[in-house]
Amino acid sequence: MKFQILTKLLLPVFLLASACGTRKLPLIKDDGKINVVFIQINDVYEIAPLANGSIGGMARVGQLKKELKQTNPNTYMLMAGDFLSPSVYNSLKYEGKSIRGRQMVEAMNIAGVDLAVFGNHEFDIKEDELQDRINESTFKWVSSNTFQVKNSTVQPFEKRTSITSEKFPESYILSVRDTDGTTAKIGFIGITLPFNKASFVSYTDPLITAKKVYNQIKDSVDAVVALTHQLMEDDVELARQIPGLQVIAGGHEHDMRFQKEGNVYITKAHANAKSAYVINMSIDKNTKLVTVNPVLKNLDQSVLIDSTVNKVVDKWIEIADGSFGAQGFDSKAIVLANSEPLDGRETEIRTQSTNLTRLVTSSMLYAYPEADGSIFNSGSIRVDDVLQAPVTQYDIIRTLPFGGGVHLTEMKGNLLQQILDTGLKNRGIGGFLQYGNINYETNNTWTVKGLPIDPQNNYKIVITDFLLTGNEANLEFLTENNPGMIKVYPEENNPKNLKSDIRLLIIDYLKNK
Incomplete structure (x- = not known):
């Protein structure tokens, strides 16, 4: 009796469920x-x-x-x-x-x-x-x-x-x-x-x-x-x-x-x-x-x-800190506790000098006090940022990620003139050159230590090893084999030689200036 009553009660539910199961839901129309x-x-x-x-x-x-x-x-x-x-x-x-x-x-x-x-x-x-x-x-x-x-x-x-x-x-x-x-x-x-x-x-x-x-x-x-x-x-x-x-x-x-x-x-x-x-x-x-x-x-x-992404970032930062240490860097060490912001934005350094590019050229001259001038390509700086104090060794590393050494060269004035003229034409790209002790005057002439370049004179110029490869835009003539290149002074083969890594050189310059 109880079973019959339960069956009568549940039957409408089963029928309703069956009806719902066969009813088609409205389709969402493809609007194209x-x-x-x-x-x-x-x-x-x-x-x-x-x-x-x-x-x-x-x-x-x-x-x-x-x-x-x-x-x-x-x-x-x-x-x-x-x-x-x-x-x-x-x-x-x-x-x-x-x-x-x-x-x-x-x-x-x-x-x-x-x-x-x-x-x-x-x-x-x-x-x-x-x-x-x-x-x-x-x-x-x-x-x-x-x-x-x-x-x-x-x-x-x-x-x-x-x-x-x-x-x-x-x-x-x-x-x-x-x-x-x-x-x-x-x-x-x-x-x-x-x-x-x-x-x-x-x-x-x-x-x-x-x-x-x-x-x-x-x-x-x-x-x-x-x-x-x-x-x-x-x-x-x-x-x-x-x-x-x-x-x-x-x-x-x-x-x-x-x-x-x-x-x-x-x-x-x-x-x-x-x-x-x-x-x-x-x-x-x-x-x-x-x-x-x-x-x-x-x-x-x-x-x-x-x-999730940040875990990957943190992992690689930790790996980098260990590797920097093996190369002689202390990435967290402060090299400039108080400083005006150092401008490494590419919009600026590829068209003019900034306080950051002048820091680099001054460091190069610090390495070779006997030099008449220094030159490097703006494309060496890849930070594309304004460095705010305190500036750390890591900031210097990321500013110049390629690293590389600097060399003292002796070249004819006419080759120096050609290099500087080409660098000026490279305005806006990485081949735009930065220089120390060298100026471009309003009368379209170049001076070194305040004196106009003499095409026949020899000049001692510090340049980066990358520039010596001739691989910079429009500067393929800048190699050791150029007739105007009198001498490239040999460097001591010593991993502790600061001149072998421009970043170590800059850090040392900031420490001692």
Whole structure:
């Protein structure tokens, strides 16, 4: 009896549940519109924040992506080149090997980089080191005009694991889908300026290649983005030649650039993740209309630090401190307790002298009191920051991450004149020269210690070992073999010789001045 009563009570519930189970839920209608967000960073050499922790840092980059992805799952991070070198870590070793960008790849992996293109400085490191970094990366690469020379043949770079290999594509297609079912395809071209002439790298013409690859993919995608690492004027020309591009997300200049050429936006964020471009792209499949809205986001204290990425940053800081100690540095030691801010911003040092560049040239003269003058290239300074007191040894290390020695040379006045004239023409790039005891006068003449340069006189000039290689822009004539180079004085082969590392030299100069 009780069972019959229970059955009668439950039967309506079963019938209701059965009816609900067969009822179709209303479908969300595909509206043919989809929004995609791209976070663009470029020229990042520091994984940790700058300016006493107040700006930049890969942990802030990771936090930005996390926040934007919560709002729109179709959020992707782009790296527009130059992240493996130059870096303060590149002169350090870990687990018996030179670090050479390993810290940056690990930070990029955790922060959520999705797609990268080569910058010219990726080829500063050795081929096997670059291959290791590629293999460690969990993000994708696109490389339209940059290839590997292997066994006398030109072939795509590739990512290798123990069981697979993945060749870098000339174009990358990103497929996206939103909650109502709208799908879209976005094509990427990856262009790198053919600046670094490493023997294992081969380039095709950037513009010709970009046009070729664009034409190959434009009819099979809904939008095309050029991910580039080249000069701004080359990006402008690219926009003029391929007006169908939606955006050129670029790098190389460091000082943030923004321009709209025709309907094509060109975006370049500040170096060292001081900012990121947030590029909002809306695709209407019905009208075939694509709209782009780039917004510069400053990565300052308004952006939180992602704890997961920060663990990676802290790990590498600890590794670096140990390695610096092995090289004779005490990274936390204060070298300037009280000082006016030292200006190492690239916008300044590549166009004029600053108190920081004068500190370097004075240190070089301190090493050789008998010298008439000193010269170094602005590109040696990579800090792109204003150093605030107290200044530590680490600040000096990161200011000049390449390190390298200084040499006393003796040269003819006409060669010195040619060097200085070329350096002046290099204004705006790393080949712009800084000098001590040398001045450019208003009557377009150069003076050394207050006297005009005599083309036939000999001058003792301190220069960096990098300049002596002839590898700086337009200064290929500056080598030991130049007829105007009378002598390069030999250096003592001694690891304690301060002249063998300009950073140790600067620290010693500050200690004794």
